[in-house]
Amino acid sequence: MLNITSFQMPPKAKAAGKARAPAKRKLAEEFPPGEVLTDTGKKSWKLGSPVGQGGFGLIYLADVNSEKPVGADARYVIKVEPSENGPLFSELKFYMRAAKADLIESWMKSHKLKNLGVPRYWGSGLHEKGGKKYRFMVIDRLGTDLQKKFEECGKKFPRKLVLQLGLRLLDILEYIHDHEYVHADIKASNLMLSNSDPNRVYLVDYGLAYRYSPDGVHKEYKEDPKRCHDGTIEFTSIDAHKGAAACRRSDMEILGYCMLQWLCGRLPWEDKLQDPLYVRDSKIRSQENISEFMTKCFSSQDRPDEMQKFMEEVKALSYQDKPPYDKFRSILQAGLKSIQAKDDSKLEFTLTNGAESPPAKKTTKRRKVADEGEGDEEIDGTPIKKKRVTKKKETEDVINGVKKSPKKAPKKAPKKSPKKSPKKSPKKSPKKSPKETLKKTPTKSPKPKGLSTGKRSNRKTTQVDMSTQTSPAFVQRSR
Numbered sequence: 001m002l003n004i005t006s007f008q009m010p011p012k013a014k015a016a017g018k019a020r021a022p023a024k025r026k027l028a029e030e031f032p033p034g035e036v037l038t039d040t041g042k043k044s045w046k047l048g049s050p051v052g053q054g055g056f057g058l059i060y061l062a063d064v065n066s067e068k069p070v071g072a073d074a075r076y077v078i079k080v081e082p083s084e085n086g087p088l089f090s091e092l093k094f095y096m097r098a099a100k101a102d103l104i105e106s107w108m109k110s111h112k113l114k115n116l117g118v119p120r121y122w123g124s125g126l127h128e129k130g131g132k133k134y135r136f137m138v139i140d141r142l143g144t145d146l147q148k149k150f151e152e153c154g155k156k157f158p159r160k161l162v163l164q165l166g167l168r169l170l171d172i173l174e175y176i177h178d179h180e181y182v183h184a185d186i187k188a189s190n191l192m193l194s195n196s197d198p199n200r201v202y203l204v205d206y207g208l209a210y211r212y213s214p215d216g217v218h219k220e221y222k223e224d225p226k227r228c229h230d231g232t233i234e235f236t237s238i239d240a241h242k243g244a245a246a247c248r249r250s251d252m253e254i255l256g257y258c259m260l261q262w263l264c265g266r267l268p269w270e271d272k273l274q275d276p277l278y279v280r281d282s283k284i285r286s287q288e289n290i291s292e293f294m295t296k297c298f299s300s301q302d303r304p305d306e307m308q309k310f311m312e313e314v315k316a317l318s319y320q321d322k323p324p325y326d327k328f329r330s331i332l333q334a335g336l337k338s339i340q341a342k343d344d345s346k347l348e349f350t351l352t353n354g355a356e357s358p359p360a361k362k363t364t365k366r367r368k369v370a371d372e373g374e375g376d377e378e379i380d381g382t383p384i385k386k387k388r389v390t391k392k393k394e395t396e397d398v399i400n401g402v403k404k405s406p407k408k409a410p411k412k413a414p415k416k417s418p419k420k421s422p423k424k425s426p427k428k429s430p431k432k433s434p435k436e437t438l439k440k441t442p443t444k445s446p447k448p449k450g451l452s453t454g455k456r457s458n459r460k461t462t463q464v465d466m467s468t469q470t471s472p473a474f475v476q477r478s479r
């Protein structure tokens with residue numbers, strides 16, 4: 001059995017050009033199948049095989065403890081990380097506050113939804129073994145992720161599918177936004193299909209989720225140069241590029257970029273992802289001239305109207321605005337109508353008549369993107385903030401039959417103080433907001449199959465977690 005603690009951790013993150021001391025973070029050891037963990041509610045859970053690996057821990061199949069071994073049909077997974085790493089901290093907070101089954105069920109009922117793609121939280125606790133303490137969290141077990149599907153589909157999704165995914169994500173975002181959180185890292189590798197129903201999609205990885213409105217008080221817009229470009233570089237929002245904490249409009253903007261990439265194959269700035277300022281400025285220019293942006297993505301006669309409208313709606317949002325979710329839904333529904341399709345709740349990954357993606361505009365040849373290195377840092381021994389930076393694909397290591405996200409060599413964070421962006425600064429909204437103290441954030445973890453690693457999408461996310469923050473820590477992780 002492979003000793004996972006021996007994995008090389010990524011070097012420490014650099015934030016705003018400041019080198020940080022190398023992280024001494026440890027990965028969880030691999031527990032044998034049959035290990036029993038007891039959560040804070042005194043419920044016992046039994047581990048099965050590991051199905052994925054994140055930045056700092058493993059994800060295991062699991063079930064309620066019983067005589068039987070945990071099989072491949074397990075309904076739950078348990079994410080385990082060394083407690084001193086604190087990587088689960090922010091993610092766990094999100095799950096405890098917003099992902100309890102009764103809360104989600106009652107929302108679905110009141111909003112007449114057949115499903116809501118937020119994995120349910122079933123318990124958490126600390127587990128001691130060999131004198132060491134581990135933090136764990138039990139959530140729904142899911143299936144394959146959409147990045148894998150995207151690659152299998154030749155990096156394009158049918159238009160009908162994209163619009164339906166957009167509709168499902170609007171439901172999810174409306175829910176998490178209503179529960180004071182933004183996700184801030186929406187992308188195909190963070191979308192997973194249900195393990196039992198291929199038509200259900202779930203948004204995972206709340207390690208970067210940010211509590212933008214604690215107790216109903218929206219955070220103020222404030223640019224922090226140390227936090228520039230948080231998220232996954234190609235999709236992250238203009239707010240994040242400028243170092244402002246994510247808000248609801250950030251999620252809508254990220255969703256827009258994801259849908260565009262799924263439709264046309266690649267975003268105009270994808271050839272220079274190693275240059276965050278270039279990516280930021282490209283996004284700003286695109287927002288200033290959305291029509292031209294669409295021209296860069298699509299051939300003229302096949303430009304989907306709904307995407308232009310979607311991005312115009314995003315542009316109209318102020319920092320503290322609540323997005324008009326129904327308006328966004330109408331825009332996507334109109335797109336479905338224009339291809340004589342309906343939202344039948346079936347997620348079809350292969351092209352069918354009338355549902356093709358518009359031809360992508362030819363782009364210049366792709367450049368190789370340098371790997372971004374990451375590290376992490378811990379603060380006060382507990383929660384950690386993460387900073388993720390997108391990087392290009394790499395070969396995944398397979399350990400013990402489990403794929404492990406490649407840990408890249410650290411890339412230098414651009415030391416700049418970002419130039420003023422051409423775009424006017426976002427209108428501030430009047431709500432007061434306390435100064436934010438960065439909070440630690442937990443990092444994410446793995447993917448199932450043999451054992452699949454965290455993000456197989458070759459991308460990293462730069463993240464700083466600030467939810468409950470008391471002191472900011474930046475952790476870079478490979479995905």
Ligand SMILES: Nc1ncnc2c1ncn2[C@@H]1O[C@H](COP(=O)(O)OP(=O)(O)OP(=O)(O)O)[C@@H](O)[C@H]1O
Pocket residue numbers: 051052053054055056059077079119139140141142143145204205207405443444445446447448449452453454455456477478479
């Ligand atoms: N609910 C789940 N059910 C089944 N497999 C899962 C589930 N959640 C995660 N996985 C698997 O574990 C992998 C890692 O999950 P997770 O997203 O928590 O870590 P990560 O985000 O990759 O880690 P990091 O943020 O440190 O990079 C996923 O890629 C997926 O393969």
